Amino acid sequence: MKLKLDKALSLVAVGVIGVLQGANAASIYEIKNLDEIYSQTDGAELIGTLQGTRSGYGMAINANNESLGVAKGKKYLSVSEDDDGVIDIEDGIAPEERVVLSINTPIKANNFTFTAEDNDPSKPWLPTFDSVNGTTDPGLTDPDVPATINSVDVYFFGINDTGVKVGSMTSKELTEPYTGSTADQEFWYYRDFEERGFVKNADGTETALVPTLTEYVKDDETPAVNVGGYSVAAKVNANGLVVGYVGTELSKNAKDRIDSCITGTTYPLDVCVQTLQFPYNQYGNSYINYQVRGYVWQLTADGTGVESENQLPLGLTPSSDSSFIYTAQGLGVNTAGTVVGRSHVYRRGNKDKLAYDAAYWTKNDTTGEYDYHWIDMIDDRYQSIAYDINDNGILVGSYKQYLQGYERDKFFYFDTKGTAELVTPFDFSSSAGISDLSSKPKDINNKGQVVGYIETTHDKEKPRPKAGFLFDKETDDFRNLNQLLTCESKGFEKVDDKWIRKTVEVADGSGKTLTYNADLVIVEANGINEEGVIVGTVSVRKPQYKFDSNGNLVIGDNGLPIFEVNGYGDPLTSYLPRSVVLQTNGDEVTDEWLAANNCVDNNEEPDDYERKGAASFAWLFALPLLWFRRRYSNT
Template sequence: MKLQLDKALSLVALGVLGVLNSAHAAPVYKIVNIENYELKGTLKDTRNGYALGVNANDELVGISKGKKKLSSSDVEGGVIDVADGIAPEETITYSIDKAIIANNFAFIAKENDDTSNPWTPNFDSINGTTAPSDTTVINSVDTFYYGINNAGIKVGSMTAPEKKAGNAATTDVTDDYWYYRDYEFRGVAKAGSTEIPLVPPYTLFVNADKTKTVELGGWSAATAINNNNLVAGYASIDISKYGSDRVNYCLGTENTLPVDVCVQREQYPNSTGTRNIQYQTRAYVWQIDNDTATGTALPLGLTPKADNTLTFTAQALGLNDNGVVAGRSHVYRNNDTDKLRQDAVYWAKDTEGNYQYHWVPMGDSISSSIAYDINNSGILVGSYRSYIQGYLRDKFFVFDTNTPDVAYVTPNDFGSTTTDLSSKPKDINNKGQVVGYIETTYDKEKPRPKAGFLYEKSTGEFNNLNKLLTCESKGYEKASDGSWARHQVEVRDGSGKTFTYNADIIVVEGTSINEEGTIVGTAFIRKPSLQLDSAGNIIVGENGEALFELNGNGDPVTAYIPGMVVLKPITNGEACTVEDNTDTGNFERSGAATLAWLFALPLVWFRRRIR
């Protein structure tokens, strides 16, 4: 199968020669959710924001993460500089002994929401949640949006609300409860104010002799929706062998906890980040009609033997308006049971209307692959993982499902060759425009920073989105002599002093693109870091505002913080030609290149950090 990869690369080379012989001007983009050089990138009282889907009406959905447990008067516009954007004292823990506190909040934004203030993230309640800025209620429900169709129907997932059980064993009179919930996450669609739960087929455990049952909740998620109201995602169809053993333990005499509490402990991630209770998971589609959802499991890429105790997983991550679904599945490559892999696949209906599984062929040198999306022309985009120059890298590929016998194509990166820069696509529109992210440096042993990219399939042109931005969109302002310089952001901290630092915005991922070329995704914006004491608490000055961390020159140390970004193509502007590597200011990279990209790993999108 190595020849197949070589063939793909040779096809790319031919495509690049065609591009070099043709003239094509890349579009110029403007970031439109900027106000006074400030990115409107997340909900109030959260730190990080991510835009994940946009429709033809310039309406988007996204997620805000990292709720402050401080009052708004304690910190005004401050950002805590830690690797994952959450201060140690605010880390959400998994424990049956502690109350469940939500840390993920779904939001919507649109261009025409408010003519005076477009693209403002607005909290959207799911499953009874309240806005993170509401200090009168502590939410226990995490909510997520991943997609939106042209009718405005939004899809994502949610956790169940917290429940309590009496804990007679505790000596803490202020907290004598166990905490649990009915399910860990469940798909949901929202049409207007109507919520439509996407319940998985497997939720209830029954022991072998059918004498005991326990409600587990299962799990499901909705990852995309097309314009015919067909939803793609995944759902539990059964429990894993080890998961069954753990539930039986909870039902047995050795368990001293209430059964629901014991099950909750087993469903939480353990110290290694895995859950003891796992589910047999299949790609799934739900047809929404009159506010009801009818679900269908999509076939796995293999047929397990009756006595097989392995846990098999498939996920649908994208679909087109023709109902063709893209994702990944466990497969035996070429029916060889010694080659169990997770690979990119797509599902399409046969002449009888039944979904059939189709593997995207991968060579032996590929350890795994995944398909993220497919457009109405049947062009599928995904990435594969393989060793390049001795290191595991992810590479973006394009596959035409109309010619399944023709190998996938690995587009060249920024030059005329394929490099070892990892890249992943996240979306393709019907014009063949693809957005995603790519690494930008060639360090072998260090984390590599990332940038959003735009790829034009029709021409083979591959662009760093930051190279297509206007200067204002990158944090520059024009002087009277016509030169460009970084805008100076003026801030005040708890000492009462006023400081300045260089504005800077970097697009690090494109996650969705509509037919008009509007791109949404994630950008890093520079912010000052706050001082923390030895216990990890924010140090507040006499004026009630947080103190900044200062360098040896008395200037604030700054770090990049992720926020949602919206880019629109313009016809009357020019791409900025100022070199980005000049005038960097007091920037200190602190985990900035290590975003936990959504859809990067199976079933981890809802994982919160363990203390």
């Protein structure tokens, strides 16, 4: 049968101002790990993430071109004896692939950390597993060898120029003898904590950032209960100052729930607490919630320990009888030690105007404590957040506001050393004022270059696709990163002086061969260094494969996995996120360059192209963001 990609679904071919309309010259970028993204290992996996995982995300990069990433979605690679059925895929993920956390089954981690370096001796920018808290390489997991199955979830969030990495992790799996009624179950399964910040220096020494609250005491007659506590390390500056946030006190409802575990008899105490700790929704929330405060840790010179620590002040003073959960987070820091993030605050001191707003904190040289600074928001902008700050004091963040009747996020910047109000850059609508396209920044370098993501269509009633952006504060130049790529980096090749999309040919375990057009789109940018090297996430088209009822890939006699097919028996393709590295090639966008690189961005296939199966476009509408797990409920 003949099918044609819907032009309207293209992430790049959208009604926005094109490169030619930019007022200033922009640098041309290349995807430096393009070959790795399209490489095949055993005919199955795309690189750009760790082997044995489904998705990869580029998170941060330092001046030495050392980047951090997070891989998600564990797959067990084993030969299946039952390959009769095709697993139904919802949003591209089979139920058998999903990791389900339960006290009744061994805990299987779903988040793994990796690094990728420009000067890697084996291959530049190749994702390399980086163990934290004893985690095991997902590519070496053997379901028949329990010691290789990882129970620790880990996230990388930041790295400084000396190679100090920060993030958050869980503890390892623990067990209690099973006392329930289920036949053949031997143990309960639980963890000591579900979220704890950590530091890992360049030599590999790990330091856990233990919060002040790790236990709960009901009364003088009851022993202390381990609740694990809550801390996250979000970023580290050149001087070893780590910023993040911690849980300082349990909420009233959390205490009540733990009290029921203390008096209950259904589970052992630690197991009962774990039933409250596992995330219960898509945001990673649990039933144990904390008062959360921004926090800083000063590392020792060698990065092997904590020299001092400070809690950042909240933007308001809660009343003594308040049961509401107030939250503050440190998310970014510059060399001078100015911390940015967000905090609950009463706007202009009005207790009827409680908001969760962008803020920054500066250290008071006299007291040694930190002073809180609110970033003034008009009432129509009802919530805001600051993500990063450069050494010039320029802070970047976003606020929420209703635009044309719909809630949108808008990127802004603010000079913490000046007196001017925050600035909302014109994105793709410089001639028409601020657009209704949602946008969020994630990083800013000292040159004033900002990266993040932005929506690319103006649909009102439909989810909007997103793309990575690059904004230059000095020139007000705002670009869709996909429009700054060479044709090769967009998946094209030149044939007879004409740009056409490359074809990808993959064989499977049944002897079938799938040929499809290369397709990759940058959907977010998370980090940029002083040389303009960018890391983020690209969505890449690839084959879909069959899984058995245990979540294992179905492998053919030739050792290759078997394609999933549609009702016509044609192989299917889907889109998956991969870590991407972008680097300038030394040239700038000019009329001459545009004329020579006139490749089409909308991935339109010729009318006579017979697609083998169909591609899933769910990725267009669900940006694969991987940021902090949230616990903001007031219960």
